[in-house]
Amino acid sequence: xxxxxxxxxxxxxxxxxxxxxxxxxxxxxxxxxxxxxxxxxxxxxxxxxxxxxxxxxxxxxxxxxxxxxxxxxxxxxxxxxxxxxxxxxxxxxxxxxxxxxxxxxxxxxxxxxxxxxxxxxxxxxxxxxxxxxxxxxxxxxxxxxxxxxxxxxxxxxxxxxxxxxxxxxxxxxxxxxxxxxxxxxxxxxxxxxxxxxxxxxxxxxxxxxxxxxxxxxxxxxxxxxxxxxxxxxxxxxxx
Amino acid sequence: xxxxxxxxxxxxxxxxxxxxxxxxxxxxxxxxxxxxxxxxxxxxxxxxxxxxxxxxxxxxxxxxxxxxxxxxxxxxxxxxxxxxxxxxxxxxxxxxxxxxxxxxxxxxxxxxxxxxxxxxxxxxxxxxxxxxxxxxxxxxxxxxxxxxxxxxxxxxxxxxxxxxxxxxxxxxxxxxxxxxxxxxxxxxxxxxxxxxxxxxxxxxxxxxxxxxxxxxxxxxxxxxxxxxxxxxxxxxxxx
Numbered sequence: 001x002x003x004x005x006x007x008x009x010x011x012x013x014x015x016x017x018x019x020x021x022x023x024x025x026x027x028x029x030x031x032x033x034x035x036x037x038x039x040x041x042x043x044x045x046x047x048x049x050x051x052x053x054x055x056x057x058x059x060x061x062x063x064x065x066x067x068x069x070x071x072x073x074x075x076x077x078x079x080x081x082x083x084x085x086x087x088x089x090x091x092x093x094x095x096x097x098x099x100x101x102x103x104x105x106x107x108x109x110x111x112x113x114x115x116x117x118x119x120x121x122x123x124x125x126x127x128x129x130x131x132x133x134x135x136x137x138x139x140x141x142x143x144x145x146x147x148x149x150x151x152x153x154x155x156x157x158x159x160x161x162x163x164x165x166x167x168x169x170x171x172x173x174x175x176x177x178x179x180x181x182x183x184x185x186x187x188x189x190x191x192x193x194x195x196x197x198x199x200x201x202x203x204x205x206x207x208x209x210x211x212x213x214x215x216x217x218x219x220x221x222x223x224x225x226x227x228x229x230x231x232x233x234x235x236x237x238x239x
Numbered sequence: 240x241x242x243x244x245x246x247x248x249x250x251x252x253x254x255x256x257x258x259x260x261x262x263x264x265x266x267x268x269x270x271x272x273x274x275x276x277x278x279x280x281x282x283x284x285x286x287x288x289x290x291x292x293x294x295x296x297x298x299x300x301x302x303x304x305x306x307x308x309x310x311x312x313x314x315x316x317x318x319x320x321x322x323x324x325x326x327x328x329x330x331x332x333x334x335x336x337x338x339x340x341x342x343x344x345x346x347x348x349x350x351x352x353x354x355x356x357x358x359x360x361x362x363x364x365x366x367x368x369x370x371x372x373x374x375x376x377x378x379x380x381x382x383x384x385x386x387x388x389x390x391x392x393x394x395x396x397x398x399x400x401x402x403x404x405x406x407x408x409x410x411x412x413x414x415x416x417x418x419x420x421x422x423x424x425x426x427x428x429x430x431x432x433x434x435x436x437x438x439x440x441x442x443x444x445x446x447x448x449x450x451x452x453x454x455x456x457x458x459x460x461x462x463x464x465x466x467x468x469x470x471x472x473x474x475x476x477x478x
Contacts, residue, residue: 003250008452012287012289037329037343038327038343038345039294039327040279040281040290040325040327041290042281042282042288042289042290042323043281043288044278044283044286044288047283047321048251048323048351049281049282049283049288049321049322050251050320050323050349051279051280051281051290051323051324051325051349052325052349053279053325053327053345053347055342055343082286082287082288084281084288084289084290085289085290086279086290086291086292086459088277088292089460090276090277090432091278092438093374093456094288095375095453096382097382097383098382098383098385098389099367099368099370099371099379099382099385099389100385100386100389100392100393102370103294104276104277104294106277106292109293110289110290110291112287119249129338129340131338131341132341135332136334139334139423140338142423143335143336143337143338143421143423144336144337144415144418144421144423146337146338146339147339149335149340150339153339154339167402172438172440172441173440175440175442175468176383178295179383180442182382182383183446184378184381184382184383184438184446184447185439185447185449185450185453186440187436187437187438187439187440187442187443187449188437188440189435189436189437189438189453189456190434190435190436190438191432191433191434191435191436191462192432192433192435193329193430193431193432193433194430194431194432194433195422195428195429195430196429196430196431197279197428197429198426198427198428198429199411199426199427199428199429200424200425200426201411201412201414201425202411203419203426203427204412204417204424204426205422208422208423208424209424210424210426211424214334214424214428217332217428220323223430227401235263
């Protein structure tokens with residue numbers, strides 16, 4: 001991977017802690033982003049930070065999410081507002097022989113940029129298709145089309161990633177050399193986020209079966225894997 | 240539940256969207272908080288928002304987390320810094336008959352307050368025990384004790400919840416009345432975060448077995464349930 005494939009390291013994304021597990025390259029950052037559906041976005045309103053969970057997706061260096069239609073935020077986003085979008089996957093609880101070395105295994109990506117409303121109608125229409133098709137391949141065309149009223153009621157926000165960092169903590173316990181002799185159970189308890197098999201809408205006509213385009217979400221699979229696969233299959237129109 | 244059991248509704252925690260699923264009572268907010276181990280904290284540094292994933296826990300109205308020892312943040316937290324700590328649990332993907340009604344089922348709690356460093360040594364020592372015992376009942380006393388150097392290298396932050404809100408979205412698809420006849424598969428795909436059975440430290444002596452105090456984390460259980468149970472069992476010294 002050449003130099004252009006890494007985000008620049010700046011004062012805001014430079015990792016201060018656990019730097020040996022950090023990365024700035026697009027491949028690592030994107031793999032974490034593309035394995036998720038729910039992120040947390042930090043933004044500031046009159047000095048007050050907000051941390052909002054939301055569905056998001058990525059196209060190249062651009063992140064998209066649905067905004068609250070709350071007017072307090074809209075006003076700020078029209079002019080562009082600094083934001084930080086973070087995606088985290090918890091992989092294991094880590095139980096060490098000292099309190100200090102207890103931790104969690106996780107993968108996280110933190111992305112910085114300026115969040116803006118999508119105001120262009122064609123761009124917004126494309127985003128309202130992408131928010132479905134990115135997760136559920138080829139599904140948007142099978143739905144009842146978006147109405148003008150729905151488009152108006154929906155706020156879509158985009159943020160070009162200006163810089164980003166990834167942190168990955170994995171593996172088993174790492175204790176201090178002198179602590180391994182301490183007589184206490186130590187190890188990791190892995191955590192998996194798995195799909196459980198669908199529950200059809202109770203009002204679904206009995207002849208309608210789940211389409212093969214949703215096979216990525218098969219029972220027992222991890223959500224990460226399903227999302228990574230559907231992201232691979234997602235080919236949006238170039239912006 | 241009487242009035243004192245709800246957080247005040249203010250400009251910053253008042254829910255603007257999906258208010259029918261919102262709540263401000265401690266019981267609802269705390270149930271969401273106590274079923275989690277990883278939160279996201281938003282804070283602001285020189286106008287730039289940061290969204291940081293971290294392990295957290297709750298004692299009464301106070302949230303605790305480990306801070307980065309990054310000096311840029313320390314300086315601000317000494318004086319107290321406005322923060323927003325959010326915990327979210329994803330429960331299902333929701334596939335509707337229109338793009339507009341696609342969503343996710345989730346439970347989230349958003350808590351506002353002023354984050355501060357714990358500088359009192361006794362309070363910090365108690366927190367370094369709590370961060371272990373809250374998750375792993377009675378474990379701290381079985382570990383190699385915290386060293387002075389480790390305590391110095393660890394930053395613990397606390398934030399009294401000044402106001403908070405919860406949002407819960409559950410159930411199956413809700414489509415527009417006229418859309419139920421539209422011929423497309425609709426339903427939900429539940430997501431569960433489950434424990435997978437431990438992986439002992441490769442250097443663990445063969446005679447050391449996992450203690451019964453960790454039984455909450457049994458194989459196949461959801462992480463939420465394990466964390467809710469261990470929080471119930473957690474009885475910290477009153478601060």
